[in-house]
Amino acid sequence: MSGDCSRPLKEDRTYFAADYSAKLKEETQAMRNVKIDMEKCTRCRECIEVCPEEVFELVDGIPVHAHKEKCLECDLCINICPEDAISVVTQ
Template identity: 35%
Template sequence: MSTPRYIKDVVTLRLDVEKCNGCALCTQVCPHAVFAMEERRARIADRDACMECGACAKNCAQGAISLSPGVGCAHAIIRQWLSGEEPRCDC
């Protein structure tokens, strides 16, 4: 089974290639193979596979990756709409 697909063209993932030092940690921590290395710099190879978990940004010591992480969970987002609080899950 290939990587499952979700809604296209919505994720907030951004990569500033200028800041990349080629450590390739983003390719290691990403669970959906979003990044690839090209000429010793990272590039976003498969943006629509991104689930915005934030592992790449957290482990980019250069601060080259940005995204607005959140909870990919309808239940939590409904609670956020109702309460105005940050989305949280009860897991």
């Protein structure tokens, strides 16, 4: 027989790949935490300004990684921090 109707269509594989990618990102975020060393932080707000997803908030003048679920893991905040106060901690 020349055709197998039980094989998934290309669209189904694409959906599966997107679904897998979303699940993988969710699992990675659960293990990856942005940490701000408050002893080094000068409250310059560079991390807040550079973040494309606005994951940081100011709480009493202190930057806080408040919206972890929106983080793209682009590391722009880490790279822009002039005091190297931002790091990633994996669990």
